[in-house]
Amino acid sequence: MSSNAVILGPLNSSARELPIYTCRVSAGFPSPAQDHMDQPLSLDELMEVDAPHTYLVQASGDSMTGVGIFDKDVMVVNRKLDPVPGHIVIAAVNADVCVKRLRKREEQLVLESENPKYRPRYIMEGDEFEIWGVVIGSLRRFLHG
Numbered sequence: 001m002s003s004n005a006v007i008l009g010p011l012n013s014s015a016r017e018l019p020i021y022t023c024r025v026s027a028g029f030p031s032p033a034q035d036h037m038d039q040p041l042s043l044d045e046l047m048e049v050d051a052p053h054t055y056l057v058q059a060s061g062d063s064m065t066g067v068g069i070f071d072k073d074v075m076v077v078n079r080k081l082d083p084v085p086g087h088i089v090i091a092a093v094n095a096d097v098c099v100k101r102l103r104k105r106e107e108q109l110v111l112e113s114e115n116p117k118y119r120p121r122y123i124m125e126g127d128e129f130e131i132w133g134v135v136i137g138s139l140r141r142f143l144h145g
Helices: none
Strands: 005-010 054-059 074-078 088-093 096-105 106-111 129-139
Touching: 054 088, 088 106, 096 129
Parallel strands: none
Antiparallel strands: 005 054, 054 074, 074 129, 088 096, 088 129, 096 106
16 A cells, blocks of 8 residues: 555644635526625634644545545544544554545454545554544645646
């Protein structure tokens, strides 16, 4: 298994707020969204930032596309949450850092990709295994530069 996650660093709380609109935006023709502006919302609140327990990780590769995590997406990770089977986690297995879905199969922990072309990784006795946090959301940029 090769690494498919790059740790970007901790996320600090911010007092910056952005406007949020109460209407859904059509992917067709634009509408005058200014008429629907509501109270400002901070990204901290939207992404449930729990500083200093929240950090950012950049995805690498296509192993999690089935849940909408694509190459170069930035994942918001909370290390304070207790991981349970079904959670998407940042884990280290024998010094390889990865993002996978945590499962339990007959008392054995398994890390699963969300892309059928990748096989599950069973955690074996003797593996160095640690979960670094639970992925609570992700961000995707469409313009780079």
